[in-house]
Amino acid sequence: MSTKERELKERFAAAIDEVLPPAPWLEARIVDALSRRHRRRAFGLDTMAGFSPGLRLAAGLVAILIAVATVATLLISSHIHLTSSPAGPNTHLQTPLPTPTFTPSPAVRSATWPPGGPVPAPLAGCWRPNLASETLCLGGYTFEFANSSLGGNVVVNGNEIDFISDVCTQAGTFGFDRYHYTISGTTLTLMRLRDATTSSSPGSGGIGTQIGNCGWKLEGRWTQVSGG
Amino acid sequence: MCLVYGSTWRVGGKILATQLVGERVFVSAVVDTPYVMSVDLVERAQAGDHGAFAALLRPVISPAYRLAGAMLHDPHTAEDTVQEASLKAWRKLHQLKVGSEMKPWFLGIVANECRSVRRTRWWSVLRLTDAEPAREPAPDSMTAFADLRSAIRRLKHRRRLLLVLHWYLDLPVTEVAAITGSSDEAVKSELARAVHQLRGLLGVGET
Numbered sequence: 001m002s003t004k005e006r007e008l009k010e011r012f013a014a015a016i017d018e019v020l021p022p023a024p025w026l027e028a029r030i031v032d033a034l035s036r037r038h039r040r041r042a043f044g045l046d047t048m049a050g051f052s053p054g055l056r057l058a059a060g061l062v063a064i065l066i067a068v069a070t071v072a073t074l075l076i077s078s079h080i081h082l083t084s085s086p087a088g089p090n091t092h093l094q095t096p097l098p099t100p101t102f103t104p105s106p107a108v109r110s111a112t113w114p115p116g117g118p119v120p121a122p123l124a125g126c127w128r129p130n131l132a133s134e135t136l137c138l139g140g141y142t143f144e145f146a147n148s149s150l151g152g153n154v155v156v157n158g159n160e161i162d163f164i165s166d167v168c169t170q171a172g173t174f175g176f177d178r179y180h181y182t183i184s185g186t187t188l189t190l191m192r193l194r195d196a197t198t199s200s201s202p203g204s205g206g207i208g209t210q211i212g213n214c215g216w217k218l219e220g221r222w223t224q225v226s227g228g
Numbered sequence: 229m230c231l232v233y234g235s236t237w238r239v240g241g242k243i244l245a246t247q248l249v250g251e252r253v254f255v256s257a258v259v260d261t262p263y264v265m266s267v268d269l270v271e272r273a274q275a276g277d278h279g280a281f282a283a284l285l286r287p288v289i290s291p292a293y294r295l296a297g298a299m300l301h302d303p304h305t306a307e308d309t310v311q312e313a314s315l316k317a318w319r320k321l322h323q324l325k326v327g328s329e330m331k332p333w334f335l336g337i338v339a340n341e342c343r344s345v346r347r348t349r350w351w352s353v354l355r356l357t358d359a360e361p362a363r364e365p366a367p368d369s370m371t372a373f374a375d376l377r378s379a380i381r382r383l384k385h386r387r388r389l390l391l392v393l394h395w396y397l398d399l400p401v402t403e404v405a406a407i408t409g410s411s412d413e414a415v416k417s418e419l420a421r422a423v424h425q426l427r428g429l430l431g432v433g434e435t
Contacts, residue, residue: 016396020301026289027290029311030310034278
């Protein structure tokens with residue numbers, strides 16, 4: 001291993017260690033979870049073993065009735081609570097969410113991606129859907145979800161944007177999902193191109209048939225929270 | 229020393245298994261004690277001995293957590309993933325061959341679980357329409373290795389897995405190959421490609 005590779009290896013380990021605290025309790029937690037599961041099973045089998053099939057059926061029916069009654073009580077009480085609460089603004093939704101910071105990765109366009117260029121200026125930055133807390137950040141040839149470790153590459157071709165990630169396909173090759181986008185003021189609208197054909201797929205790449213394979217739901221309106 | 233035919237004797241860290249063939253006594257095997265104990269534990273665990281399974285699992289939880297953490301970059305999800313993998317391992321224990329090692333088998337389950345989590349998280353994150361309390365912004369961008377982590381996240385699952393196993397868990401190529409179900413040569417060439425891609429993503433030269 002060369003010196004540079006050894007350095008990269010050390011940095012690789014340090015980069016992971018920085019976000020991965022030790023979890024000395026995990027061993028006990030898992031062993032405990034397994035024992036509880038084991039005991040629960042053993043207990044369930046032992047207690048039911050002495051009953052006749054008829055009694056077991058009756059016990060099951062009683063359990064179902066209790067569950068239904070509990071759910072009904074909860075629904076009724078929540079309904080009463082809602083109707084008796086004074087109308088007012090929903091403070092939870094109005095809680096300002098932190099503005100994410102995003103540094104696009106210095107990715108270089110790969111020949112296997114669909115045709116297109118990097119994210120244009122009006123599209124660059126971070127976007128948040130109206131109700132969810134997750135934030136989509138776009139820049140260069142990359143995208144990332146600010147609150148999670150999820151990310152990948154993007155290419156923009158006119159009003160089409162392709163999200164590329166290896167999570168889209170089992171085969172290990174990259175797949176992508178294609179959306180049509182429009183920007184109006186600070187609102188980004190994404191519409192998935194379900195019927196996209198391979199006409200604009202790459203000539204040399206092997207991913208042209210993977211459209212719509214990711215199962216994502218990016219469709220909808222997103223509000224800009226920070227510019228690129 | 230008096231050997232009893234068909235018995236096993238512990239000498240230091242080794243075990244001597246004896247066998248009577250005709251009128252001669254043969255030492256049929258000299259094996260490491262941990263190996264015999266592990267074989268014994270696997271058989272007992274497969275017979276439903278929960279304690280034996282816990283004894284097999286304990287030494288591999290720490291590397292499993294490090295693997296999941298390195299793959300997912302989220303300690304809480306890594307803990308849950310290892311716990312889920314442990315339950316799956318208990319259910320699939322019959323698939324572990326007596327005499328084979330627990331560690332590569334279990335790390336393989338963890339690696340598959342990480343892949344599933346990544347897929348599921350895509351789905352669940354993007355399906356979220358109920359307002360959920362926002363998490364604190366990740367301090368990623370302020371830390372020294374943010375660029376490197378970002379590059380690692382952009383590697384394909386398999387390449388990321390190979391680098392994590394070989395570079396982060398310091399496992400030899402042979403063990404990486406056992407975990408991923410590949411040949412040593414395939415692991416070596418894929419590792420070289422992974423390093424090359426990582427360098428490209430970081431904008432670092434080859435030399």
